[in-house]
Each structure stands twice: as C-alpha cells, then as structure tokens.
Amino acid sequence: MASGTVLPIADVAACCAPLTRDTLAAEDAEKLARSLKALADPARLRLVSLVAASDGAEACVCDLTEPLGLSQPTVSHHLKVLVDAGFLTRSQRGTWAYYTLVPGSLDAVSRLLVSARS
C-alpha cells in the first residue's frame, strides 16, 4: 500500500471549505479522500481510539497489539498509515515506539464534513 501518497491532514484542513458549503474542487476531493481512506479501516479507527483514550493521548506500540488481536507487523503498518496521514506522531524511546494523537487532526476532518450552518 502506497502510504506515501497519503497527504497530511493539515494540508486537507488548509485546502477546503466544509463539504456542503462550496462545491469541492477535484484536487481538494483527492486530498480529502486520501485522509478519509487513512481512517476508513476498522483497525486504524480502533488504534486512533486506543491512543486517544490513553494517558496524555500517547500509547506504546507494546500496548496496542493485544487489544486489536493483530500481529505486530500488521499493527505497525496501520500505525504508519496514520502517521503518514498526519493523525498520529511517532517517537522512539529505547526499545519501543510511542504514538501520540495529533491535536486537532480528527477535528479537521470533522469540520470538513459538517454541514453549512442551518
């Protein structure tokens, strides 16, 4: 999977007005679709949710494999997609990698989907 083609959500938030306010340009639709695709996977949604629910919105990869019931390489792949898309950041401390939710990243997607004010 070419996770390198997933653009950081920050670019998406900068690009677009909410979906229902203006007609979405082709290029902006591509960017938003890539960010949504990064989230549109059950394992990745659960990873975001697990990280967000952890103390300080940070979790060790060592605590993320068991709740998902997936192998560590599979979990690491999903985490990489989320990092590339700008939803998580990764820091290495000794043996383990730690993942933190990027503040505002989910809100950015959320804001693009919300309707124009009624």
Next chain:
Amino acid sequence: MASGTVLPIADVAACCAPLTRDTLAAEDAEKLARSLKALADPARLRLVSLVAASDGAEACVCDLTEPLGLSQPTVSHHLKVLVDAGFLTRSQRGTWAYYTLVPGSLDAVSRLLVSARS
C-alpha cells in the same frame, strides 16, 4: 463492489460515542469504517458536495455527470454507494433520477470524529 455491505450511517450514529471519548469496540469500528469508506473517494465526495450545493440539496443525475467528467454508469455506481450508505436518497421522476442529501448524515460522521471536549 459489495455496496450491500455498507451500513446506513444512521446505524453508525446510533452505535458509537465520539472516537476519542471511549475506546471503539471492534463491531462499531467495522460500521464506522464502512461509512467512511463510502465517503473516501474523490468522485463520491464531489457528488455529495454537488448535491448539497444544489437548490434544495437535490440534483438530477443529468446534472452530475458533466462536472465530474465521468461516464454515467460510473457516476450511477458512485451514487448507489452513497445511497446504500445512507448519505443520499434517490427518487425517480420520469426519465431521470434525482438525488437528495440526507439531512444530518454528514453531521453524524462528523460528530463521531470530533474530539472529546477539551
């Protein structure tokens, strides 16, 4: 593509607390991922946007093919995915099908992504 496996967004809104508030259960993650997948396509995002921007949030399929630069069968396929996922409704009038944005459907997804209050 098995669009029949896409669950209406109404079910998703009923199932889940916002992503960052509680850890997402496996079954709920499947439902939310299916709804996000229905949206996570540039053509489908533009279709939702075009319909939402039309008078009364309703558009004739005859006005949707040209802006997208796609064939009518392709556009009809994408519209079906959006109808099956609960984002649009379809009504037939004479020769043409008309598509309407389901009120609150984008907001439902938006609400699930938004962070817990800070």
